[in-house]
Amino acid sequence: MNIPQTSFPRVVIIGGGFAGLAAAKGLEKQELQVVLLDKHNYHTFQPLLYQVATGGLEPDSIAFPLRKRFNDVDNFYFRLAEVDKINTDTNTIETSIGNLEYDELIIATGSTTNFFGNTNIQKYAMEMKSVPQSLNIRSLILENFEEALLTSNYEERKALMNFVIVGGGPTGVELAGALAEMKKGILPKDYPDLDIRQMQINLIQSSGEILKGMSSQASEKAEDFLIKLGVNVWKNLRVLDYDGKTVTTNGEDHFKAETVIWAAGVKGQTIDGLEAECVIERAARIKVNEYNQVLNYTNIYAIGDVACMSNEKNPYGHPMMAQPAIQQGKLVAKNIIAKLFNKELKPFVYNDKGSMATIGRNKAVVDLPKWKFQGIFAWFVWMFVHLFSLIGFRNRAIVFLNWVYNYIRFDRETRLIIRPFKKKNFYSFKD
Amino acid sequence: MNIPQTSFPRVVIIGGGFAGLAAAKGLEKQELQVVLLDKHNYHTFQPLLYQVATGGLEPDSIAFPLRKRFNDVDNFYFRLAEVDKINTDTNTIETSIGNLEYDELIIATGSTTNFFGNTNIQKYAMEMKSVPQSLNIRSLILENFEEALLTSNYEERKALMNFVIVGGGPTGVELAGALAEMKKGILPKDYPDLDIRQMQINLIQSSGEILKGMSSQASEKAEDFLIKLGVNVWKNLRVLDYDGKTVTTNGEDHFKAETVIWAAGVKGQTIDGLEAECVIERAARIKVNEYNQVLNYTNIYAIGDVACMSNEKNPYGHPMMAQPAIQQGKLVAKNIIAKLFNKELKPFVYNDKGSMATIGRNKAVVDLPKWKFQGIFAWFVWMFVHLFSLIGFRNRAIVFLNWVYNYIRFDRETRLIIRPFKKKNFYSFKD
The missing domain is CATH 3.50.50.100 (FAD/NAD(P)-binding domain)
Structure with missing residues (x-):
């Protein structure tokens, strides 16, 4: 993938939607190398897609080139890639453009249409x-x-x-x-x-x-x-x-x-390689703890639509919408930085606006x-x-x-x- | 094609580029039925395509829905169609959506890339x-x-x-x-x-x-x-x-x-069915007289890029650009209306702006x-x-x-x- 190995820990973010973008922004200007992967070279503002479909807006006005957002950010790498598999034992991911090692991995792959098998x-x-x-x-x-x-x-x-x-x-x-x-x-x-x-x-x-x-x-x-x-x-x-x-x-x-x-219906866009018990079947989302850490891992996070953080208030996880995704993205960035300085992690509390x-x-x-x-x-x-x-x-x-x-x-x-x-x-x- | 037969003469225009659009506009509010055919449902402003290609403009801003332009025009029909052949003996055209009779036919099919056979x-x-x-x-x-x-x-x-x-x-x-x-x-x-x-x-x-x-x-x-x-x-x-x-x-x-x-290089986007001698080989444009009438016909016109009107000043026809196309479109409309009132046709004189x-x-x-x-x-x-x-x-x-x-x-x-x-x-x- 031609991404240089530096002395800084490498954070790999899969997906440039609301969650991934918020995480990437939160990790700017830290002693970290950030790699953002997406299968499109742009961020899509999904809430307005229906206006593109009905002739009210041009697609270019609700999409934003991901590279441009991070033009001025040092130690940031974007790659156009699809991720096939996570190898948790070697801390690497397999992608359409080669393998990559990670120190911290953020899964922000979002959701896809759920046809419930039909x-x-x-x-x-x-x-x-x-x-x-x-x-x-x-x-x-x-x-x-x-x-x-x-x-x-x-x-x-x-x-x-x-x-x-x-x-x-x-x-x-x-x-x-x-x-x-x-x-x-x-x-x-x-x-x-x-x-x-x-x-x-x-x-x-x-x-x-x-x-x-x-x-x-x-x-x-x-x-x-x-x-x-x-x-x-x-x-x-x-x-x-x-x-x-x-x-x-x-x-x-x-x-x-x-x-x-x-x-x-939508379902989580999961990736192969996480142990089976991590994934709960309701809408195929990845089960995470209150820090968005995927069960059994401390350096793999799932945020946004693909993550299912169930608690008393949200037994089936948070709604699959922009707000929880953005808030989780922001918090996961803060927590990764906190880890860097050996500080305590903060649990996620959804602020329903x-x-x-x-x-x-x-x-x-x-x-x-x-x-x-x-x-x-x-x-x-x-x-x-x-x-x-x-x-x-x-x-x-x-x-x-x-x-x-x-x-x-x-x-x-x-x-x-x-x-x-x-x-x-x-x-x-x-x- | 489901276009009603009326007592008004039917003018069929093939192509909604600069030339065809100008002709259609010129034929509004006349005792005529106008049918405009194009393979796209929009007019393309070709001079700015290069800005779409280089990320400066969104495609929707240089294209305009053809139906919208003629929303308020009576006796106007747009059809999304490709024309395969002209049958000059029966005054009909064969298209991807069926045949259509014409009284007057305007060929404004424009040009296509010329690879010179490579x-x-x-x-x-x-x-x-x-x-x-x-x-x-x-x-x-x-x-x-x-x-x-x-x-x-x-x-x-x-x-x-x-x-x-x-x-x-x-x-x-x-x-x-x-x-x-x-x-x-x-x-x-x-x-x-x-x-x-x-x-x-x-x-x-x-x-x-x-x-x-x-x-x-x-x-x-x-x-x-x-x-x-x-x-x-x-x-x-x-x-x-x-x-x-x-x-x-x-x-x-x-x-x-x-x-x-x-x-x-570009060449005329010709259509089958005109007698061979009408078409001169230089850039495959259709030879027309000073009224844009295709040689041998009085009710078939070619205008814009596809037309070759050669005279002393322009031995190989007018430049294949927007200006001659628009001017020819306007004039052909005026001449068809003149014909309706048994008035004399005006010859085309290119006003090079x-x-x-x-x-x-x-x-x-x-x-x-x-x-x-x-x-x-x-x-x-x-x-x-x-x-x-x-x-x-x-x-x-x-x-x-x-x-x-x-x-x-x-x-x-x-x-x-x-x-x-x-x-x-x-x-x-x-x-």
């Missing part, structure tokens, strides 16, 4: 965990509309204009809302020769409420917003299968749809620890928080400009099929 | 005529740098950092300049562990001057700018072959390079009909003209914001490998 759904449904995947969804939506124009077969046209989103978490809700706004403001203008009433947006949730992690107030209001926007919200309905044509469920409803977006989701124009729900509110003010809070969480002045400025433009013009202008999905059989390049 | 070069070299192709170049540049980091083989590393641009026209010159600026300001920071002096940018021109279409003053100054930026300018050198590893020439120089960008090219920060060359100038003022003129030639307020605002940011920060921030080129063998998806 290979049909995995094959035919779309996922939205990365920039390329979001661009695939954007292409597919528009390609389906182009195709719907051409057919005089009513059933076929309806299937092309039927969008099924499985999973009523923040991703599903935000995507359904954005699609509903496309239906309202943009698609009727772009496709005047289609009867837009034939477009259906179905959001399917297996339990009795959407936005399960949030307050019932937020959940009910979000559902209300979605229904007003024309989304069909299906609760207590479980998707059983999708063969590329028809979504079958455990109820009497089934859906003939060319587009199914699977947002019904609240959560929020946006449904559409002037429509969002916010749960703060002591205050819950919904509607236009919530929407402005949502925008403000997301804008300032982006990395880089340029990205913030461009997202802001897009949002102002989209708000004033009721538009989403980046509806370009830059990388055709259907035609070129990109099904084999789904990520 | 299949090796076609296979291994990169081209830059579309958004996806530009993103491929961006990915390849960055992927090569990532790879260069990993090798301890000196020759291999040098080949990975050697960029050969063939063709000293505006595309080649602008790309070479942008790469030189990346070398100066960005890559040393991003890749501090590489010796950036090993990066070479070679611009190869077969004739004795670069920017052949411009004044000798512009040509000399541009060369001067390039040399100052550290580009190796090779004149009177002809590339003979490239096997993916080594560029061979008709001189004693050869170049071991992993990246070759072919900007040495001049030409310009930018080499880098504060460095451009401008030839106006009565005034030629170079340097910082030329650079501002270049920016101003390009900014206001873009379609759409949002695109202009975002390009402007990027340019201001890049100027102040000496940066180009969109250096993301969003679609890996090398790894996934995208060689089969080159467009």
Whole structure:
């Protein structure tokens, strides 16, 4: 890998998402060598992927080149690599670009879509965990509309204009809302020769409420917003299968749809090599102690989505969201530095700052620890928080400009099929 | 194709580039049905593709959704389609989505890269005529740098950092300049562990001057700018072959390079079905008369790059650039309307507004009909003209914001490998 061996201990971080980035930042300017590995050369701001998928933002504005963030940091190395295996006995990792020894290892590999073993759904449904995947969804939506124009077969046209989103978490809700706004403001203008009433947006949730992690107030209001926007919200309905044509469920409803977006579950992106007992099966996350140390190891940490730190308050680990990831990343950096100076480690305590989701124009729900509110003010809070969480002045400025433009013009202008999905059989390049 | 048959004559336009777009705009609000066909759902502002390739702009800011432009136009139909053949005896075209009859046909298919029959070069070299192709170049540049980091083989590393641009026209010159600026300001920071002096940018021109279409003053100054930026300018050198590893020439120089960008020629993107004698072989453009009518036909027009209107001043046709394309598009629309009212057609007279090219920060060359100038003022003129030639307020605002940011920060921030080129063998998806 061509990384020099120095007298400083080497900290290897796998993954440049929220958790890994926070850890890397926290380790700057120490007597340490930091190596950050990621399979992309950029950090992805995942909360806004749904806007890339629905033509509201360009991908470049929510991604940030990882090398640039650490341009001025000494003793920092970035490598574009995928990690295959950890050899805990020799303290090395095996990667797509060779092996590397570590003194301290931070696993921040995040999460991936969980299809719960259904290979049909995995094959035919779309996922939205990365920039390329979001661009695939954007292409597919528009390609389906182009195709719907051409057919005089009513059933076929309806299937092309039927969008099924499985999973009523923040991703599903935000995507359904954005699609509903496309239906309202943009698609009727772009496709005047289609009867837009034939477009259906179905959001399917297996339990009795959407936005399960949030307050019932937020959940009910979000559902209300979605229904007003024309989304069909299906609760207590479980998707059983999708063969590329028809979504079958455990109820009497089934859906003939060319587009199914699977947002019904994530699981930890684990790596081979940790002893089997470390990994607990619920969502395949790695079990860690209160210092984010992987069980049985003192120099291997797991942070963010991939880590499962269970305690009384969070028996199944912390929510797989940005906030716990960032907080764990910061703390693990502090603890590694503390170790360097033989100081005591601090246990992780999750500071729940609240959560929020946006449904559409002037429509969002916010749960703060002591205050819950919904509607236009919530929407402005949502925008403000997301804008300032982006990395880089340029990205913030461009997202802001897009949002102002989209708000004033009721538009989403980046509806370009830059990388055709259907035609070129990109099904084999789904990520 | 599901396009209604009306009592109005149907004008079919093939291609939504500068020429086709200008023609479509000119035909608005007439007693005509206009059908615009393009293989992309967006118009590409080709003069700025090189900035997408070098990380200065996001692709979405130089592309504009074609449907949006004609949202409010009655009796206008856009279809995403590739045209395979013209049947002049039945006045129909055959496309990827079915056949279509036309009353008037405008061929505005533009141009494609001309490899002059060299299949090796076609296979291994990169081209830059579309958004996806530009993103491929961006990915390849960055992927090569990532790879260069990993090798301890000196020759291999040098080949990975050697960029050969063939063709000293505006595309080649602008790309070479942008790469030189990346070398100066960005890559040393991003890749501090590489010796950036090993990066070479070679611009190869077969004739004795670069920017052949411009004044000798512009040509000399541009060369001067390039040399100052550290580009190796090779004149009177002809590339003979490239096997993916080594560029061979008709001189004693050869170049071991992993990246070759072919900007040495374009040719008309012709369509089957016009009688052979209409097509003259020089750059495969379609021969037209002074009304842009294809020889032997009164209802088939060719405009822009694909058209060759030869007269005394332009024995080989007009330059294959935006200006003649736009002017021909406008005139052909006027002439079709004139025909509708049984008025006389107007012959095309090219109004040469001049030409310009930018080499880098504060460095451009401008030839106006009565005034030629170079340097910082030329650079501002270049920016101003390009900014206001873009379609759409949002695109202009975002390009402007990027340019201001890049100027102040000496940066180009969109250096993301969003679609890996090398790894996934995208060689089969080159467009």
